[in-house]
Amino acid sequence: MYKYFWVSFFALFLLTNSEIAAKDMERELQRPFTITTFPSSLIEENEELKKRNVYRPMATISIAPTTYNSTETTITTVERKDENANQIDYHIWRTADSPLTMKKFTSTDKERNFSFLFDTSEFLAQRGEYQVEAYMVDEQGIEKLIAQNTFCFEQSVPILMYHAIDEFKGKGLQGLFVSPANFEAQMRYLKENKYTLLTFEQWDERNKVNKPILVTFDDGMKNNMNALRILQALEDEKFLPRATEFVVANRIDTSPYWLSSEDIKEMVSSGIFSIQSHTLTHADLPIISNFDNELNASKQKIENLTGYPVMAIAYPAGQFNNKVVEETRKHYTFAVTTKSGQFISKDQPNELLLLRRVRISNETTLRQFAWLVH
Numbered sequence: 484m485y486k487y488f489w490v491s492f493f494a495l496f497l498l499t500n501s502e503i504a505a506k507d508m509e510r511e512l513q514r515p516f517t518i519t520t521f522p523s524s525l526i527e528e529n530e531e532l533k534k535r536n537v538y539r540p541m542a543t544i545s546i547a548p549t550t551y552n553s554t555e556t557t558i559t560t561v562e563r564k565d566e567n568a569n570q571i572d573y574h575i576w577r578t579a580d581s582p583l584t585m586k587k588f589t590s591t592d593k594e595r596n597f598s599f600l601f602d603t604s605e606f607l608a609q610r611g612e613y614q615v616e617a618y619m620v621d622e623q624g625i626e627k628l629i630a631q632n633t634f635c636f637e638q639s640v641p642i643l644m645y646h647a648i649d650e651f652k653g654k655g656l657q658g659l660f661v662s663p664a665n666f667e668a669q670m671r672y673l674k675e676n677k678y679t680l681l682t683f684e685q686w687d688e689r690n691k692v693n694k695p696i697l698v699t700f701d702d703g704m705k706n707n708m709n710a711l712r713i714l715q716a717l718e719d720e721k722f723l724p725r726a727t728e729f730v731v732a733n734r735i736d737t738s739p740y741w742l743s744s745e746d747i748k749e750m751v752s753s754g755i756f757s758i759q760s761h762t763l764t765h766a767d768l769p770i771i772s773n774f775d776n777e778l779n780a781s782k783q784k785i786e787n788l789t790g791y792p793v794m795a796i797a798y799p800a801g802q803f804n805n806k807v808v809e810e811t812r813k814h815y816t817f818a819v820t821t822k823s824g825q826f827i828s829k830d831q832p833n834e835l836l837l838l839r840r841v842r843i844s845n846e847t848t849l850r851q852f853a854w855l856v857h
């Protein structure tokens with residue numbers, strides 16, 4: 484939805500013929516939350532192959548329904564316009580990987596619409612979205628592309644929960660403090676093990692990338708600037724750090740302990756942080772009645788400061804009930820709790836407003852961290 488919003492803005496700029504504004508806008512559109520793509524030469528090569536095949540859809544690839552824990556599915560080719568085919572080749576690869584990792588599978592089971600049982604073990608049991616192409620094979624063995632589709636085996640997504648990134652100096656709860664050295668080692672682990680750090684803006688990409696993970700911070704403490712510096716230092720062409728700060732809107736600029744407007748603007752302009760809501764006053768949501776203030780005014784205030792949509796909230800102290808969830812749904816697409824676990828879609832009602840997280844604390848060792856994100 485937001486994409487269309489920005490695209491229409493972009494069009495408006497073009498209409499006013501303001502080239503500079505349009506260029507700025509283009510940069511705005513490209514800067515935050517982009518996903519690494521494959522070299523364009525590879526994609527062009529693949530597109531070129533398809534053109535030579537003169538691709539026109541001549542059938543439909545049908546995929547049997549899967550559940551969140553399925554590891555296999557049945558693929559068929561139906562609504563075939565050409566009934567002469569006696570063999571169909573399926574070309575399959577994971578969306579997150581290069582098309583060069585494609586594997587070819589053959590079906591001659593014309594009786595059952597060229598049915599083929601695909602098992603993820605063919606791709607080292609890796610989950611996520613898969614691309615599939617169906618090719619009709621003639622007597623000379625020449626393949627002709629007749630249909631394309633995608634199918635998905637849900638990946639589970641850890642949403643890490645941090646608070647302070649600082650040495651514990653005796654003030655506050657020690658458990659909430661992760662030292663900068665430990666945080667750096669943890670982020671380096673994600674980098675070296677090829678995780679893809681996402682923000683809530685990129686939620687729909689979670690099955691199109693390798694090892695999706697979200698890194699989140701609650702409360703908007705000034706020491707989260709340490710996290711920004713560490714993530715900036717780890718950024719390179721292959722590793723694009725992304726993180727989410729859940730800020731208490733009314734604490735901004737109130738004391739040196741909390742993030743200032745300037746800090747938040749710097750976090751946003753780094754392209755690393757997405758700023759989301761932790762309510763207006765860190766209210767205990769199940770006992771309040773003025774939801775508009777805590778849920779809506781906080782969202783407006785943060786959006787005015789950053790210029791970007793706020794779509795996610797962290798329930799203060801993890802407190803919520805059915806009423807809170809219903810009120811939250813009016814203003815947010817996502818809400819995180821402090822319940823423990825990784826996310827995998829089971830198509831349950833309100834599942835995006837009851838997201839579990841993985842708590843990283845003062846005591847978490849790197850060995851435990853590796854186990855928690857696995």
Ligand SMILES: [Zn+2]
Nearest residue numbers: 701702799800
């Ligand atoms: Zn909090």
